[in-house]
Amino acid sequence: GAVVSQHPSRVICKSGTSVKIECRSLDFQATTMFWYRQFPKQSLMLMATSNEGSKATYEQGVEKDKFLINHASLTLSTLTVTSAHPEDSSFYICSVVRNGAGNTIYFGEGSWLTVV
Amino acid sequence: GDSVTQMEGPVTLSEEAFLTINCTYTATGYPSLFWYVQYPGEGLQLLLKATKADDKGSNKGFEATYRKETTSFHLEKGSVQVSDSAVYFCALSVRRGSQGNLIFGKGTKLSVKP
Numbered sequence: 423g424a425v426v427s428q429h430p431s432r433v434i435c436k437s438g439t440s441v442k443i444e445c446r447s448l449d450f451q452a453t454t455m456f457w458y459r460q461f462p463k464q465s466l467m468l469m470a471t472s473n474e475g476s477k478a479t480y481e482q483g484v485e486k487d488k489f490l491i492n493h494a495s496l497t498l499s500t501l502t503v504t505s506a507h508p509e510d511s512s513f514y515i516c517s518v519v520r521n522g523a524g525n526t527i528y529f530g531e532g533s534w535l536t537v538v
Numbered sequence: 539g540d541s542v543t544q545m546e547g548p549v550t551l552s553e554e555a556f557l558t559i560n561c562t563y564t565a566t567g568y569p570s571l572f573w574y575v576q577y578p579g580e581g582l583q584l585l586l587k588a589t590k591a592d593d594k595g596s597n598k599g600f601e602a603t604y605r606k607e608t609t610s611f612h613l614e615k616g617s618v619q620v621s622d623s624a625v626y627f628c629a630l631s632v633r634r635g636s637q638g639n640l641i642f643g644k645g646t647k648l649s650v651k652p
């Protein structure tokens with residue numbers, strides 16, 4: 423069964439509104455989660471590293487005030503796209519590191535965001 | 539900077555055909571290499587990996603060999619099935635053994651027809 427759950431899988435929102443995407447680890451606690459974004463015909467690009475109990479680390483070029491990341495518990499990280507615009511329409515996917523032998527990483531199902 | 543280039547799809551094959559999806563990379567240091575698969579409606583799953591030159595990763599009939607001399611990690615399968623229809627992503631991590639921070643290719647969609 424699924425190890426990581428991401429919700430919602432698809433969301434359409436109006437320009438100017440905010441959208442929250444959740445990423446949950448179901449079977450284990452995770453101190454680190456990653457958020458990726460994929461534009462059409464582009465690679466999955468790392469946006470930020472979410473650290474439980476501390477501020478997220480953003481990749482260069484990613485606006486931290488626009489993409490708010492909250493990792494308030496060991497099983498949940500949220501990505502909020504604030505004041506969304508059509509150019510934010512993309513595929514967002516999270517990954518979770520399961521600490522231990524091999525540090526296995528699991529991905530969520532991904533979320534398709536369309537801003538109209 | 540570090541990057542991954544994989545062949546663009548979509549790739550359409552008949553069942554039992556031979557599959558090759560090319561992947562080449564550019565990296566400073568010594569990357570680990572991965573192939574991920576995403577079936578419709580599901581998250582990415584690790585298909586196979588290789589952590590050093592000449593290593594061969596294999597899983598579910600898929601294979602890929604880490605070729606440092608050609609900076610390649612091509613994915614192959616001798617006989618594909620309809621159930622292999624998915625999007626395949628080649629990826630690298632420059633931190634040896636770590637999968638946390640990955641650099642992905644654009645993905646290649648494979649469709650297998652009966």
